[in-house]
Amino acid sequence: MPLGTHVLSRFGRVLARTLSARSAPAPALDEAAVAAGVVASTTALICVVDLQGRVLSANPALLDLTGYEPRDIVGRLIFDTLVIPEDLVPAQASLRQAALVGTAGQVEADWLDRHGGRLRIHMHSSVLRDQDGEPRAVAYVGTDVTQQRQLQTELRERAETDALTGLRNRAAMLSALQTALLPSPAHRGDQVGLLFCDLDGFKKVNDRHGHLVGDALLIDVGRRLLALTRPPQVVSRLGGDEFLILTPAATPTSITQLSDAIERDMRRPFRTRHGAITIGVSVGAALGHVGDDPTQLIEQADRHMYGVKTTARARTLRAV
Missing domain, CATH: 3.30.450.20 (PAS domain)
Structure with missing residues (x-):
């Protein structure tokens, strides 16, 4: 008997016995035909x-x-x-x-x-x-x-995406940072770089031009940050006018170069519906190692950023 016929016949016998046990006596079933019908339907x-x-x-x-x-x-x-x-x-x-x-x-x-x-x-x-x-x-x-x-992928993307800028959100950044800090034979000894970017003068933009212009500016900031980075780097919006950039396999030199590039690029005027707007950015940096706590690394970059911002304000006051 051919294999296919044998399989259908065996399946038919099982189904026929089940039907016979649950119903009144009926004419004998063609077991192979029953099995073929089930498979077909x-x-x-x-x-x-x-x-x-x-x-x-x-x-x-x-x-x-x-x-x-x-x-x-x-x-x-x-x-x-x-x-x-x-x-x-x-x-x-x-x-x-x-x-x-x-x-x-x-x-x-x-x-x-x-x-x-x-x-x-x-x-x-x-x-x-x-x-x-x-x-x-x-x-x-x-x-x-x-x-x-x-649908699951779309829901996960929504859960990990900043609704305004389309960048990764805080939860997604924490997840990426945790992964980057996990032990890996391929990246043993590598440092993980993190930049904390806080826009300078953004509140004045919102107060003077309104939130629509402010939102458009945040979207453009996100685009500029993406243009300055490449995978596996991750750009995220932490909230408000704060952004994080994760750089796996970073060095003090590479993280400084990226920080300088961001500061230069943010000084370029942003074109808005109310004309050209100029802002600045304070960038804090931190270098982590395998096993470090992601939250503490963010806090370290945040503290450095506030030090940069405070120093810049002090320079401005002395200039005045």
Whole structure:
């Protein structure tokens, strides 16, 4: 008996016994037909592959979702159709493991549709055996969770994004800072740089020109800071007119150069609906090491920033 027929027949026998136990006597069920009907009508995505990864069958729900015709996928390797390129090696290893030990499990991964689009699939996989108990194929039963994952990503982005500027917010910066301060063999001995930027003269802008102009100015400040940095650096708005910049693998020289560049760039006039506006910025710096407390590093940069601001005010008063 072919493997597919054997699997459907076995599934049909189980379902037939269940139906018989719950209902009055009825004509005998065609077990294979019942199993085939369930597979054809379910919304679950079902794909059966042999131990080399060649697709033996794909149910209508899977075909509808991916846009494939049966001739496009049945008989071809799953690695050439559904599996995304970056998952090729782990997918092949998982199939070999299933063939070797005779068990499989559940996993969540991206599948490709016919046009190259990506679908997030949560799937359970089971090893199918022949009449002698030998592993012969693996059945993947999946659920499309693409929309759920996209929604989760959007919600997470909203939770980590400053609503006004689109920069990372305080919570996101704390998370990034915690990660940067974790021990890592690749960055052993590296210092983590943090800049605390506080705008000078921003309150006067708000008082004179209104909050709409002030908000527009904060957005432009964020854009300028982003233009001065590159990943893996992280720019965030702490709140009000305060901004933080995280610089992994920093040195005293690199952090000083960035601080100087920010001060120069912020002195350039900002174009607003009320004309050109000039402000300044006080920048405090701190260098941390693996294992340091993120909050204390922020406080250290904050104290340095206030020292810079106080010194600048003192110079201004002496000049007057």
